[in-house]
Amino acid sequence: MNERKQHVLNAAKRLFLENGFANTSIQNILDEAGISKGTFYNYFNSKNECLISIIEESVEIAAVRRDEIAADGQDGPELLVEQILVRLQMNREQKLIRLYEAILHSGDHELRDYMKSVHLSELAWLEQRLSEVYGEQIRPYAADAALMQFGMLGQYLQFAPDITSSEELSKRIRFVIRRTEALLRDMTENDEHLLEAGKFDIRADSPPLPSPVRVAEEILRLADTLPPESRDSGLEFAGFLSAELEEEKPRSGLLKTVAVPFRKLFDGRPNEPEARTVMSALWRILKSSDL
Amino acid sequence: MNERKQHVLNAAKRLFLENGFANTSIQNILDEAGISKGTFYNYFNSKNECLISIIEESVEIAAVRRDEIAADGQDGPELLVEQILVRLQMNREQKLIRLYEAILHSGDHELRDYMKSVHLSELAWLEQRLSEVYGEQIRPYAADAALMQFGMLGQYLQFAPDITSSEELSKRIRFVIRRTEALLRDMTENDEHLLEAGKFDIRADSPPLPSPVRVAEEILRLADTLPPESRDSGLEFAGFLSAELEEEKPRSGLLKTVAVPFRKLFDGRPNEPEARTVMSALWRILKSSDL
DNA sequence: AACTATTTTATACCGGTAGTCCAACCTTTT
């Protein structure tokens, strides 16, 4: 990921959020980013692909944040609220969600398929989390509950798009989660469900798990790029993380605890996106070995 | 409403449903309808306006059908299922709903506002119906229940867009309605709600109620256009309807019963849309006097 | 420092889009 490319992405994102996807021409992006058309098409094969990159980035940010806040603290409905809040805050002022939808209904098949997979993976995540939070006995109803919760929340957001405070957001999320609990009780009592468990899983096209050794290398390389003031602690963290990663049975609790502050060292630095990508790989490894 | 204009609308609708809104150019519509560009822009100020007309028509069709099936039979959850089914079948094979969404996210403010009002009026209708079906005591929670039901159902439809049989549709609707009942019980028990009653009402910009006298005239005029084979019964119906309409206190039960077969005389006839519009006005009068 | 390879720039160009404009045409009213 070129730094210049990141600059273009940021410019495009700014414009998309401000004026909408359809109302932003490539020329606008070129002007905003101060680049020429040729460069743009060096980075992206199309305007759509540029949009996909933006969404991919925000999905990654949300995933890492969710894993990080799960790393400290007990699991339960309150954590679920926080994790859902992450996605909503990601769509700053509900505008990113418009991009999602713009893509969904843009007649472009490739884009639609991509967004569908994003949607599905969000539902799969939610189904899994509901099972974790409310116990294995509700698993047969988790898929339906996830789908309905997603729909309810979507309505509460679309209906009041003027939410700035995360207080207001939390309030709605909590309300919807309590309703979801009622739905789970109701479905359990009557043993009614429409979807089978695991309905949303689409592991087929998910990328292969990165190798721990490879990730360990990347972490060390990243630490090398830190500025003097954070370099020392960064190297400490990185040394521990990479050593632990190459162990036979990594102590995942420790890894999770250390991973969070290490990643945060890169906040605001030019390679923040790269650091996030590497740590995202780390979290995937950790979660797969937890099972 | 010109007959030629209706012809253009039908052509556009066909193309939109088949290829999507974005993938249908005005030239396509011109070719399909066999008209010229000048004519098209005589009827509509833009492609968007053409789409709005199509949606307006389908909204009207759905409203009349809902009122008509309510006219015979007892009220209750089963009727509600049928009425909801009307809207879903209207969006034939889930494709019209894409038009809705295409409009919602098209960056065009005017279109968005229009669709928002359609959305709101659907929610207002649902809130009202829930109160009717489940009793006045749930009215404080009806707005929330309507919003959540709408969201849940939307997910179940979007998620399985390959539904052709209305059996399958009914099954999902019934499932969602049972969940809505659980939500209503839950909210009632805990006395929790986020929205106040009547939240979705937007009477401000709804057109003024048509005068009964005027509608009576239109009904007589319509009957005159019927072909010989249905002319006699049409005139009988029309005579009764218009006479009753001009009474001090119209017998609304009778009116409803007679209105249905009268409107159906125009099915398949060129002025079917016009007849529907007139009868739509009649239903609005009847419902307002029922209160 | 010189040479090479790659990236970036600027611009012309393509086919397609929504929408404008207008002179010619047709139909209805007078």
Next chain:
DNA sequence: AAAAGGTTGGACTACCGGTATAAAATAGTT
């Protein structure tokens, strides 16, 4: 028959996403 007004076809504009390309700038290698 004449006037009026809606209808027609098509030329036209401005813009879009995307392609092509030659010149300029930059980076990497020796």
